[in-house]
Amino acid sequence: MAKKKILIFAHYYHPDVASTGQILKDQAEGMLDEFDVTVICVVPSYIGTIEDKYKTQKYHFEEINGVKIIRVRVPEFTKGSKVSRIKNILAYFFGALGAARKAGKQDYVFTISQPPILGGLLGVLGKWLKHAKMIYCIQDYNPEQTMAVGYFNNKFVLSCMMAADKFSCYHSDLVITVGRDLVQTLVYRFKGKNVPNHVMINNWINEKEIYPLTAEHEQVLAFRKKYSLEDKFVIMYSGNIGLYYDLENLMKVIEKFKPGTRTTDNREVVFAFVGAGSVLDKLVHYVREHHMDNVIFIPYQDKEDLIYSLNAADVHWCVNAKGIKGVSCPSKYYGIAAAAKPVLGVLESGSEVRMLIEETNGGLVSEPGDYVAVEENIQRFLEDAGSGKVVQMGKSGHDYLVKNLTKDVSIKKYIEAIKNL
Known part of the structure; x- marks a missing residue:
């Protein structure tokens, strides 16, 4: 019997050092016995710079440890510059939608809450595009995170962001959060009524890669x-x-x-x-x-x-x-x-x-x-x-x-x- 197919919108993925990228690599490879896995992500660029070999083509196709990968070309950015980061994120969003068309039939679309708001919307659009079930993994809630640190204060924009992410939650077949307190936030968002189907699963570390060593190692x-x-x-x-x-x-x-x-x-x-x-x-x-x-x-x-x-x-x-x-x-x-x-x-x-x-x-x-x-x-x-x-x-x-x-x-x-x- 053929394996069911799952498409993962990852934003960052190995070899990028972003924590979500490392977690999604473990997850993608760990699910290969059950699913045929395709990942859509940016070209390696977490620190802002991009190798020349990734600057020539819009999409780069590769396979790592059995996981099919479609990498989207994005512009370089400076972490301290909001404008350059926004350009980078939008390039991923629209590029990922184009890449999804190249990914073939899918049974499931899995997305995370990165980039803020757009990660969820990618999942919804991917669900509709592929006629698939959608899983939305919330690592961070936005706009709540933006509001908590005062990064952005325009009330109209923040209310639009909230509406957009609630829309993504509502259209998910399953919302996965990574903490007990994040479950409470999901319930609060929907005021306890018509709360989307959800489950809490902790993040992890690959204990075969990180483990105790002596001070004398x-x-x-x-x-x-x-x-x-x-x-x-x-x-x-x-x-x-x-x-x-x-x-x-x-x-x-x-x-x-x-x-x-x-x-x-x-x-x-x-x-x-x-x-x-x-x-x-x-x-x-x-x-x-x-x-x-x-x-x-x-x-x-x-x-x-x-x-x-x-x-x-x-x-x-x-x-x-x-x-x-x-x-x-x-x-x-x-x-x-x-x-x-x-x-x-x-x-x-x-x-x-x-x-x-x-x-x-x-x-x-x-x-x-x-x-x-x-x-x-x-x-x-x-x-x-x-x-x-x-x-x-x-x-x-x-x-x-x-x-x-x-x-x-x-x-x-x-x-x-x-x-x-």
């Missing part, structure tokens, strides 16, 4: 040496250095821990930021201006090297700005737990990842905006360093993850939810 040591982290107590932020994380204010808290600050086991404290994003330049400027020599910035790591950078930290930040509860779920948590590292969380009560951290005793958490509590939690980690408490937090989070939040567990849930439509 050769490549962990090499990473530490490369960035002068040997014998230091490293508090790391790894991922998108963007708008939704209140990093500019958290940098002011970090400033209170002056260069030369040491833990109780006499290690010098270093704050490492690994990644890139729209507020990176502001953070770099602030650090230079205030002579914060114990703060370093490290470029994005290749996927195959991520295991070494994650394991090079003693503690990892996992943060969201105030108002993000029920709107977005920071998937970086899963990588932190997979590496068995404790979490320095700045997350709202009742948000999915905060509940996971609290339920597993996997770290210390405070409310966004409570900078006194953030400072106190950093100080607690410094005082407990070397006592075994810090290591045990990381182990607790890891033990829960390998039982409940692995790739195989979550992908099986996706397969069953889709087959039951």
Whole structure:
């Protein structure tokens, strides 16, 4: 019997380092036993630049590990420029619709909430175009996310965005959210009436790619040496250095821990930021201006090297700005737990990842905006360093993850939810 076909609108996909791109690669490959999978995405461009080989043709066809891929050519962009980002996103939207016509018959169309609003609309249009059932996976709610961080304030435009995304939800055969708090937002959007068919499935990490390594591991040591982290107590932020994380204010808290600050086991404290994003330049400027020599910035790591950078930290930040509860779920948590590292969380009560951290005793958490509590939690980690408490937090989070939040567990849930439509 021929497999049913599923078309995935992914926006970003491997080798792009966007977290959703990595998750969708795992998902697409994990569903191959049950479905014939085609992915429509942009050419590799998450950091804004594009290789010359992708600039000549409108569509690029390839296959990776059994997944058919149609890549859409888009213009380069600057993360700090709204105009260039909008041009990039619109090029993907219209290019993806054209690519869908080349994808042949499909039984299911799967889309995510990226790009904001347009991801959902792609799913609806794809559903109509292919006469298929639509699955809408909401990683982030918009316009709620936009409103939460004050990125855009035009009430008319925001109301149009809300109407458009509710339209996408309404026309979905299944809405999948990635957190318990995101389920509540879906119910709230529809005021508890005629709520679309929905299910909650946690994001995950590929535990075969990210797992605990000892501090003495050769490549962990090499990473530490490369960035002068040997014998230091490293508090790391790894991922998108963007708008939704209140990093500019958290940098002011970090400033209170002056260069030369040491833990109780006499290690010098270093704050490492690994990644890139729209507020990176502001953070770099602030650090230079205030002579914060114990703060370093490290470029994005290749996927195959991520295991070494994650394991090079003693503690990892996992943060969201105030108002993000029920709107977005920071998937970086899963990588932190997979590496068995404790979490320095700045997350709202009742948000999915905060509940996971609290339920597993996997770290210390405070409310966004409570900078006194953030400072106190950093100080607690410094005082407990070397006592075994810090290591045990990381182990607790890891033990829960390998039982409940692995790739195989979550992908099986996706397969069953889709087959039951």
